[in-house]
Amino acid sequence: MKTILRKIHCGVLKLVLFPSTFRNKRPRPPASEVLTCHLTQRRLPPWTSFCVRYSAVLNDQFGLSNFNWQVQGANYHILRTGAFPFIKYHCTKAPPQNLDFENTFFGALKVINLGIPCLAYGLGSWMVVRVTETVQTSAGPVTVYFAYKEVDGAQY
Numbered sequence: 001m002k003t004i005l006r007k008i009h010c011g012v013l014k015l016v017l018f019p020s021t022f023r024n025k026r027p028r029p030p031a032s033e034v035l036t037c038h039l040t041q042r043r044l045p046p047w048t049s050f051c052v053r054y055s056a057v058l059n060d061q062f063g064l065s066n067f068n069w070q071v072q073g074a075n076y077h078i079l080r081t082g083a084f085p086f087i088k089y090h091c092t093k094a095p096p097q098n099l100d101f102e103n104t105f106f107g108a109l110k111v112i113n114l115g116i117p118c119l120a121y122g123l124g125s126w127m128v129v130r131v132t133e134t135v136q137t138s139a140g141p142v143t144v145y146f147a148y149k150e151v152d153g154a155q156y
Helices: 002-016 018-023 031-041 100-112 116-128
Strands: 047-053 066-071 074-083 086-093 131-137 140-146
Touching: 031 047, 031 066, 031 074, 031 086, 031 131, 031 140, 066 100, 074 100, 074 116, 086 116
Parallel strands: none
Antiparallel strands: 047 086, 047 140, 066 074, 074 086, 131 140
């Protein structure tokens, strides 16, 4: 089922992003690399919340909505959703937990709702992004977007 959904999702994205495939010939890093590089570049913050454009990355975390992510020995709980035209991440430093139930629940919720709330979330994010930051990856710089400027080391 996940494979079928991934193929449908990939096909829809290619159709929607079709014009950008002609303009942008540079290699795109995996979204997981952007996540890791962002957390490392920010010196492993207690939390962060950001968006990255679908067109800037390869979506290698499809189907992951709530999961643990290890970066330099620190564990993060990641809430991730496709919020077209972005992928939205909310990262909180926390001890590892079994997040399988939550991941399955959020994934099922997205399918049941046909992704419509995710689209609304993305369009809303597009209207409120005010701050950008450049993340250095192996494939070159990638711009990430924030609703507001985050204070380094802030707990909330």
